[in-house]
Amino acid sequence: MGDLGADGVARDAALNWLYGRDGEHDRRDVRPGAAGKEGGDGPSVVTTVDWLDDINRLFPKETIERLQRDAVELYQINDIVTDPAVLETIEPNPSLLRAVLQTKHLMNPEVLRLARRIVEAVVRDLLAKMAVEVRAAFSGTRARRPSRWKQARDFDMRRTLRANLGHFRPEEKRLYIETPHFFSRTRRHVEQWQVILLVDQSGSMVDSVIHSAVTAACLWGLPGVRTHLIAFDTDVVDLTSDVDDPVELLMKVQLGGGTDIARAVRYGAGLIEQPRRAIVAVISDFYEGGSQSVLIRAVRELVDQGTKVLGLAALDEQASPAFDRDMAQSLANVGASMGAMTPGELAAFVAEQVTR
Known part of the structure; x- marks a missing residue:
């Protein structure tokens, strides 16, 4: 094998620091986020901050984001988003936003303040992109x-x-x-419609939670639309008062926990003022932890009263669904429209209903 050169050796070491976390490392009690090398008289310990400095110097942006995502999602190196020294210097990206939302319960107030910078930066970029799609759907x-x-x-x-x-x-x-x-x-005359987004905040739905928050913000204030955003696990939290501030909204979301979709649907039903001018979008993987029969009955009642019910297994840029297909079929059988959508597709659906 030829000489890698100084940068080649450094890149190999940076990759080994992350991907060399095998059983042998566990036996040597090398903790994730700590050293990738042994102590004693050998080379100095590589910290997460050192590693981040190295990869930012050695790799292109796309590779850096992948390495950061693997560090958090595969190896649970949480100090990437909980260490103030890291948060002050790291470049915000969507992977880090997901990591912040999943670990913010570990953060003290000072760290949370620094982490908010990541949330604000990524949400700002998403808003700029998605607002164009949403407003185009409502352009008449x-x-x-x-x-x-x-x-x-x-x-x-x-x-x-x-x-x-x-x-x-x-x-x-x-x-x-x-x-x-x-x-x-x-623009034809439009009457007021309610759009009620019920968002499953279980850990697997983090991308959909992010895009739901930004979608709700984009819909907020559009003519003919009144938007509600409800987050749920086994409890239901009405976040509508923060819909116009998706950063604040996301900082309040508590990811994880069980799932009681029926309870959320019942809550959403209670918000409806004109059933035939309401859209209830349930964004979930549809693995119901509560009563399946109650959920099916609640959806049937909404459909029977003329409310449009969407069951979305994903609401993000990829719209790649992973969901309980049996439950999805049961809800489709009582009249819900089941599938997956990007935020732009949801906005187009809402616009079609509002302006028809």
Whole structure:
């Protein structure tokens, strides 16, 4: 094997610090997050801070995020998000946001304050992206009347061609456009709809919890929509008062615990004012820890009164569901629409209902 060079040796050592945590390390009582090397007269102990400095120097951004995710999710090296020295320097990314939400119960107030920086940065990026998708879904339908607003998606080709035929040059076989025309967008009269998001806050649903919080914030204040956000495990917590502040909302979520979906559905049903103008979206893996029969009956009652019930096994960018298919089928049998959606797809569904 050829000489790796100084950087090659350093990269190999950084990878070994993380992925070399095998049974032999356990027998030597090397704790996750501590040294990747032995003490005594040998090299100095590598701390998590040292390792993070090394990987930020040695690897590209995508690799750094993968290494950080594996450190937290595979090896439970929690000091990545609970050590103030690390939190002051680490670059926020979605993997670290998940880690913060899963470990914030371990943090003292000072560490929690530093961890909030990660939450704020990642949520800000998600909001910027998702707000565009949500608002596009509510932008209205094209009308035939002209518009002063010039957007490519509203370009009226037929009217533009007719209006500019006088500028056709046969010798060049080219039509010159002096005055482009555009459709306007009109918004039909909309009546108030309630969108009630019931979000399972068990640990496996962390991505959906994050995207539910940001989706609710994007829906907040849109014409024709009143949004509620309810988190549940075996208890139900109404977080609607914080919907316009997804950072504060996520800092209040307590991930983990059991699951009583029926209780959450009953709570959501109690919020409905006009059943035929309500959408209840249950975001869960549908592994019911409470009474399955009560859950099925509660969903059937909502459907029978004219409420639209969505059962979403995932609400995130990938929308890759893992869920109890038997329960999902039982809920579909009583009229719920079951599946998985990205936040943009949910917004499009809500917009279709509100503006029809």
